[in-house]
Amino acid sequence: MKIKQIILASRPKGMPDKDNFKTVEITLPELKPGEVLVKPRYLSVDPYMRGRMNDAKSYIPPFQVGQPLEGGGVAEVTESKDAQFKAGDLVMSTGVRPFLPWATAAIFPGGDLRKIDSSIPPTTYLGILGVPGLTAYFGLLDIGKPKAGETVVISGAAGAVGLLVGQLARIQGCRVVGIAGGAEKVKMLTDNFDFDAAIDYKGNPDMSAAVATACPNGVDIYFDNVGGEISDAVITHLNFFARIPLCGQIALYNSTEVPIGPRIQPIMITRSILMQGFTIGNYATRFGEGVKYLSELIKAGKLKYTETVEEGFELLPDALLGLFSGKNSGKMIVKV
Amino acid sequence: MKIKQIILASRPKGMPDKDNFKTVEITLPELKPGEVLVKPRYLSVDPYMRGRMNDAKSYIPPFQVGQPLEGGGVAEVTESKDAQFKAGDLVMSTGVRPFLPWATAAIFPGGDLRKIDSSIPPTTYLGILGVPGLTAYFGLLDIGKPKAGETVVISGAAGAVGLLVGQLARIQGCRVVGIAGGAEKVKMLTDNFDFDAAIDYKGNPDMSAAVATACPNGVDIYFDNVGGEISDAVITHLNFFARIPLCGQIALYNSTEVPIGPRIQPIMITRSILMQGFTIGNYATRFGEGVKYLSELIKAGKLKYTETVEEGFELLPDALLGLFSGKNSGKMIVKV
Structure with missing residues (x-):
C-alpha cells in the first residue's frame, strides 16, 4: 500500500x-x-x-x-x-x-x-486532556503553587497551555494577567476567557510599564511560555518569594546563537525567587491525577477551550x- | 563617653x-x-x-x-x-x-x-553557628537536596559558606568540586578540606573544559556564590533535574549596569533544572534545627573551619x- x-x-x-x-x-x-x-x-x-x-x-x-x-x-x-x-x-x-x-x-x-x-x-x-492540559495543570499547581489573592502573569497566554493556565489560576482565586500578541487575542483573553487584564506585547513599546499597570500588587507567579524580552519585563516586577514555572521559550527557539539578556540571578536572590524548568514527561507517573482533575472541571462546565x-x-x-x-x-x- | x-x-x-x-x-x-x-x-x-x-x-x-x-x-x-x-x-x-x-x-x-x-x-x-553555617545548611539541604553519589559544584568554595557546603555535601556522600581563585586556595580545598577536586578560575582560561574534566558525570547541584562567567561555565554541564541554590553573586555586586549574559531559561527547560534564590532570613523559624545539626557535627569533630x-x-x-x-x-x- x-x-x-x-x-x-x-x-x-x-x-x-x-x-x-x-x-x-x-x-x-x-x-x-x-x-x-x-x-x-x-x-x-x-x-x-x-x-x-x-x-x-x-x-x-x-x-x-x-x-x-x-x-x-x-x-x-x-x-x-x-x-x-x-x-x-x-x-x-x-x-x-x-x-x-x-x-x-x-x-x-x-x-x-x-x-x-x-x-x-x-x-x-x-x-485539555492531552499535553497542553497536563502541562498547565502540573506547571501551575505543582511548581507555581498559587494561593488565593495572588497575581499570576502568563506569557503566550492565548496559546493552548496559556488559556488553560489562566482559567486554572482563576479557579484558584488568583488575579490573572495574560500577555499575547495583537488586539484580537488580548480581547479574547478578557472577553471570552475571563482574564482580569491582558497586555498586547505588539502594541506596547514599554512592556515593563504595561506590566506595572496591570499588576498593581506585583507578580507572584510568572508562567513563562515565551522567554526573551517579554520575560525581562515581567521579572523586574516579581514579588518576594515569587515562582516561575518555566514552560517554554518560543521567542528563543529559532536563535542560531546563544541568546543574551540581563542576568536574573541577582534579583532572584534579593527577592528569594524560585524558577523551575519542566517538561510534562517529568509527571508521567501522575498523569492520572491531572486527567481526573481536568475531566471534572470539563464536566462541570468550568473550562473553556x-x-x-x-x-x-x-x-x-x-x-x-x-x-x-x-x-x-x-x-x-x-x-x- | x-x-x-x-x-x-x-x-x-x-x-x-x-x-x-x-x-x-x-x-x-x-x-x-x-x-x-x-x-x-x-x-x-x-x-x-x-x-x-x-x-x-x-x-x-x-x-x-x-x-x-x-x-x-x-x-x-x-x-x-x-x-x-x-x-x-x-x-x-x-x-x-x-x-x-x-x-x-x-x-x-x-x-x-x-x-x-x-x-x-x-x-x-x-x-559555623552563625550566618555562614546556617546559609550552607539550608541552601544545600533544603534547596539542593543532595543524594549520595551526586556531584556538587561550589563556586566561591574557599569562602566561609563554600567551605561548609563542601563538607556538608561530603557528609551526604556526594562528589564535591570547588571553584576558587588562586593555587593556594585550590590546594587548601583538596588538601585540608577533602574536596574531591578543585578548579582555580584564575588559572583556567577555559572554565567549561575544566568543569567537564572535574565532573565526568556532570553536575547535579551547583551551589552558586559568585555568578557571572564562572556560573556560565558550570551551567552548561548541569544534569537533568539539577538544582541551583542561588546564594550569592559576588562577581556582579559591583556592576553599575544590569549585567548581561547568556539566557539560561532554555537549558533549564530542556534539562528540568530548578534554581532558587534564598537568603538566610527565609529560614528564621528553623534556625534551631540548623544550629542543632551543625553543633552535633562540631562536637563529633566532623567540620573543619x-x-x-x-x-x-x-x-x-x-x-x-x-x-x-x-x-x-x-x-x-x-x-x-
Whole structure:
C-alpha cells in the first residue's frame, strides 16, 4: 500500500522554513499478526517540536533527517490483525514515545495503541486532556503553587497551555494577567476567557510599564511560555518569594546563537525567587491525577477551550511554522 | 563617653572604595535603667553588605548615609543597668536586625542581647553557628537536596559558606568540586578540606573544559556564590533535574549596569533544572534545627573551619573591600 509521509529534509539554521520538510511516497508492507493499520485523523503541532528539529541533547530524541516527523495525534483503525481493535476505532499511541508519524497511514503493534472514548470530541485528547492540559495543570499547581489573592502573569497566554493556565489560576482565586500578541487575542483573553487584564506585547513599546499597570500588587507567579524580552519585563516586577514555572521559550527557539539578556540571578536572590524548568514527561507517573482533575472541571462546565484547526495533510509544515508567528489561538491541530 | 564610629560617607558607584567610609567621633549618653554598654570585640564582614550600601529594595534595609555600618558580631559588656548582664559577659544582638554597629562602643536595651557560651570560641558564632553555617545548611539541604553519589559544584568554595557546603555535601556522600581563585586556595580545598577536586578560575582560561574534566558525570547541584562567567561555565554541564541554590553573586555586586549574559531559561527547560534564590532570613523559624545539626557535627569533630582575622577597628573598611578581591579564606572577621 502506497502512503505519503512528510520527512525532515534538513535541519533548520535559525527560523525553519518549508525547505526543511519534504513529502515522500513509500510503500507499507502487509500487516503481520498482532499489527494494526491506522490513518492519522488529527495531528497536533506544538512548540516543543522546534527543539526536536535540532540535533541537540534534550528530553526527547531529535527528529532524524530522512525520517517522518511525529507528534501527538488521534488515528482511525482501518485494518486490524489484533483482536482488540476493529476498523473505525479511534486510537492514540501509548508507545515509549506516544506519537503518530506525519503520514497518511502507519502500522503499529496493537499493544502500542489504546482506544479513546468516542463520546468526547477527539481533539480534546490533544488539548485539555492531552499535553497542553497536563502541562498547565502540573506547571501551575505543582511548581507555581498559587494561593488565593495572588497575581499570576502568563506569557503566550492565548496559546493552548496559556488559556488553560489562566482559567486554572482563576479557579484558584488568583488575579490573572495574560500577555499575547495583537488586539484580537488580548480581547479574547478578557472577553471570552475571563482574564482580569491582558497586555498586547505588539502594541506596547514599554512592556515593563504595561506590566506595572496591570499588576498593581506585583507578580507572584510568572508562567513563562515565551522567554526573551517579554520575560525581562515581567521579572523586574516579581514579588518576594515569587515562582516561575518555566514552560517554554518560543521567542528563543529559532536563535542560531546563544541568546543574551540581563542576568536574573541577582534579583532572584534579593527577592528569594524560585524558577523551575519542566517538561510534562517529568509527571508521567501522575498523569492520572491531572486527567481526573481536568475531566471534572470539563464536566462541570468550568473550562473553556479554543483550537485552531487547519485541514489537509500537506498543511502540517505550515501549521508548525505558524506557531512561531503566533498564527494560532489555543491548540493548533491539523485535520488529515 | 566619646567613641568612634565608621559611617557610610557616600553610596558607591560600582566598586566601593575607602572614600565611601568615614570615621567620626561621637559622645554616647549616660546609661538609662535597663540599658547595657557593650564594646564590639569581633565584627563580621560579609558579601551581602555590598547590597546594603546601595539604596535598593532588598530583604534588609540599606545602610543610611551618615549612619554607622552594622553587621554580625560578638561584644563584651563593659557596664550594665540590666540585672541579667554584668561586665565581662560576651553577648550578641537579638534585635529585629541582629547586628552590632561599626563602633568602639554602643548602648543596647538588655532585652536585645543574649549571652553566648564562653567555652566555645566566640568567632564560632559568626561562622559555623552563625550566618555562614546556617546559609550552607539550608541552601544545600533544603534547596539542593543532595543524594549520595551526586556531584556538587561550589563556586566561591574557599569562602566561609563554600567551605561548609563542601563538607556538608561530603557528609551526604556526594562528589564535591570547588571553584576558587588562586593555587593556594585550590590546594587548601583538596588538601585540608577533602574536596574531591578543585578548579582555580584564575588559572583556567577555559572554565567549561575544566568543569567537564572535574565532573565526568556532570553536575547535579551547583551551589552558586559568585555568578557571572564562572556560573556560565558550570551551567552548561548541569544534569537533568539539577538544582541551583542561588546564594550569592559576588562577581556582579559591583556592576553599575544590569549585567548581561547568556539566557539560561532554555537549558533549564530542556534539562528540568530548578534554581532558587534564598537568603538566610527565609529560614528564621528553623534556625534551631540548623544550629542543632551543625553543633552535633562540631562536637563529633566532623567540620573543619578556617577564618581570616584582621585586627584593628580602623581596618573594617579594608576587610569588607577585601572580600571583593578574594583576600579571605573562610570567614572574614575583624577583631576590634
